[in-house]
Amino acid sequence: MTQSGSSGEISRDGGTDTLTVEDISAYAVMRRLLVDILWPHRRVLFVALISMVVGAATSGAVPFLIQVVADEVFVAKNEMLLYLLPVAIILVMGVRGVADWTSKVTDAWLGNKVVSELRIRMFETLTKADLAWVERTHSGRFVSAFVNDADIVQRAAAKTMTALVKDSLTVLFLTASMFYMDWRLALLVCAGMPFAYLYLTRQRKRISGSVRRSLKEAGDLGSMLTQTLQSLRVVKAYRQEQREAERFHVIVDNIVRYLMKTARSRAAVGPVTETLSGVGIAAAIFYGGWQGIYGNVSLGHFAGFLTAAMLTYPPMRTLAQTQAQLSEGVTAASRIFAVIDHSAIVAEKPGAKPLNVREARIRFEHVDFSYDNGTPVLRDFDLSIEPGQKVALVGPSGAGKSTVLNLTLRFFDPSGGRILIDGQDIRDVTxxxxxxxxxxxxxxxxxxxxxxxTNIAYGSEDASQEQIIEAAKAAAAHDFISRLPNGYETHVGEAGGRLSGGERQRVAFARAMLRDAPILLLDEPTSALDAEAEAKVQTALDGLLKGRTVLMIAHRLSTVKRADLICVMVEGRIVERGTHHELIAKNGAYARMFHTQFVGETPALAAAGR
Structure with missing residues (x-):
């Protein structure tokens, strides 16, 4: 089993869409949306369908009423029907209005339900997905799926449902009315439909391609915006504002270009269908008028037929335009389903039992690990960590130190060997x-x-206020929190931006304190702090280490000297192990690293490590 990346750190494949988008037919998309999402709400769906059927049926009744009005009122001078027919028309149109209102409201509800359910399922997939897959996928790809793709599917679902059911039934009823009245005239009106279908099929393929490209560009746009905002200080410091603006301009221009391709393809549908419909209606008028001159067609008969033909045109035009909308929805849905259908590689075995932690002893047995590209990260990694022992991993960047922590949390699974906690293979437990x-x-x-x-209680939501305060005191965070205007109810801002680096770290320490886990994994939590800030959090860190099995990545002398065992890693292997003094005495890889990396530390930090 392998994972994706290129080094000990999980890498992002910048600008690359790593998700596979399968070609899904319109039928498959609609069936999936119906079965997976809409069917649990079948009562609302049933009301929507009934209202559409009623609306279509009332549309089909209108031509017959017009025929009766022309023949019986204007020609036959039937006074009784003069009073009855207006009432009948009011009733028919009233029923049609209620049915239309009901169908629009239920369609809107179902469309919103589709998009909300898709977003929920995507989010659930992301929270349960492999960390490597999430990290290597373009961030804008996910943003686009949640925003752009979901909105397109919502619009397509609502409009397509109306078109495929209501408009299709309306066309069916009206076409049946035309054939019932005069099949010869009906054939003339419908003669252009096969040509319209062929043209729509061709346009649908064009629209699908341009929509796919525009959605990908929209994802790149979101990713670039996020990246620029996060790196704005560097952009300004290196005077790259113009360069970033030009890059943004290119992406926006690409989006506009692809959207215009879609717009032109969609706009072409209307004129073509209108022209074909106009030819059919003109032919019917000519033939019907010729028949009327010779007395073969009554005025009411022709008026009713022409009404049916004219009423058929709007839903037919909507159906034609829906082909373009449907093509966009299918393309967007295929991108969403690529997220929802992702299967995590790291998963629980059936019947897995909870891990029973007794002493928190960790054992790495000849662990191998490599990424999808075949780059080996760990090679025969073998390490035993005794209960309460503090083990530090040191070595150059890319040696595999972070991978060891990730494997311990089972973000990845090793490709060889196994990892045990208190004798239990972590792949066999939940x-x-x-x-x-x-x-x-x-x-x-x-x-x-x-x-x-909330940040301190993250992962320990049942903790009381007293427990949260005790954890903050143990992490040396209570004093600065109490000085804040709103105390523990103070919002920390995006990524904790309203707090200093040392304050953010102490809040994180308090969270770990509150969790009170028997195993502590440290990726040098003080390396980003200056000497003064580190001195403030050092006491909190010392308290956190007590009584726990600790595996830490060490970059500073203060961390190295705190370890009971130091393991030197080079190219995924442990090449040396021992205490600080033992390794210095060996005058090997650690001694060379110590003199080049650690000797330059300030006296304050060196003293903190004694």
Missing amino acids: LPSVRGASALLTQDPVLFDETIR
């Missing part, structure tokens, strides 16, 4: 129990745009 046994602290603490209280 994922929540594996990840619940550990607390992860990284260089860049992850805070959500919520209150400090």
Whole structure:
């Protein structure tokens, strides 16, 4: 089993759409939306269908009423029908109006339900998906799926449902009326339909291609916008504002170009169908008029037929335009289904039981790991971490240190060997129990745009206010939190931007304290802090380490000296292991690394590590 990436760190394939978009037929899309999403709401769907049938049937009755009015009132001078027919027409049109209102409201509800359900399912897939898959997929790809693709599917679903049911039935009823009145005139009116169908098929293919490209460009646009906002300081510092603006301009121009291709293809549908319909109606008028001159067709008969033909035109035009809308919806749906249908590689085995943590002993048994491109990251990695032991991993970038932490949390599965916690293979137990046994602290603490209280209680939502405050005190965070205007109810802003680096880290420490996990995984959580900020969080970190099995990535001397065991990693292997003094005495890889990497640290940090 392999994962995607190129080094010990998970990499993003910039600008590349790594998801496979399958070609899905319109029938398959509609069937899936109907069965998977709409069928649970079949009562509303049934009301919508009934209202559409009633609306179509009342449309089919109008030509017969017009025929009766012409023949019986204007020709036969039937006074009784003069009073009855207006009432009948009012009733028919009233029923049609109620049916139209009902169908529009239910269509809107079902369309909104489709898009909300699709977004929910995509989000659930992302939260359960493999970390490697999410990280290597263009961020704009997901944004586009949630916003642009979902909106297109919503519009297509609502309009297509109306067209395929109501408009199709309306055309069917009216066409049946025309053939019932005069099959010869009906054939003339319908003669252009096969040509219209062939043209629509051709346009649908063009629209599908341009829509797919425009949606991809929209994803690139979202990704570039996010990237620029996150890197705005660097953009300004390197005076690259114009370059980024030009890149943005190119993407926007591409989107406009593809959207205009779609618009031209969609706009061409109307004139073609109108021309073909006009030819058919003109032929029917000529033939019907010729028959009327010779007394073979009555005025009412022809008036009723012509009414049916004219009433057929609007729903036929809508059906023709729906072909373009449907093509857009199918394209967008295929992109959404590519997200929803993603199958996680890292998954629980059937019948998996929770991890039973007794001592928090961790064992890596000859672990191998490589990414999808075949690049090996770990080679015969073998390590035992005793309960309560603090083990530090050191080595050059790309040695596989971060991968070891990711494997411990089972973000990936090894391609060889196994990882045991208290003698249990983590692939044989439930994922929540594996990840619940550990607390992860990284260089860049992850805070959500919520209150400090919510961030500390993240993953421990049942914690009381007293427990949250105790965790904050243990993390040396309570004092600065109390000085804030709203205390624990203060919002930290996007990514914790309203707090300093040291404050963000202490909030993250408090979260780990509250979780009280037996295993602690550290990716040098103090390396991004200056000496003063690190000194403030060092006490909190010391308290967090007590009584826990610790696996840490070390970049600083203060972290290295805190470890009971230091493992030197080179190209995915442990080449040396021992305490700081033992490894210095060996004068090997660690000693060389120590003199080149650690000796330059400030006296304050070196003292903190003693």
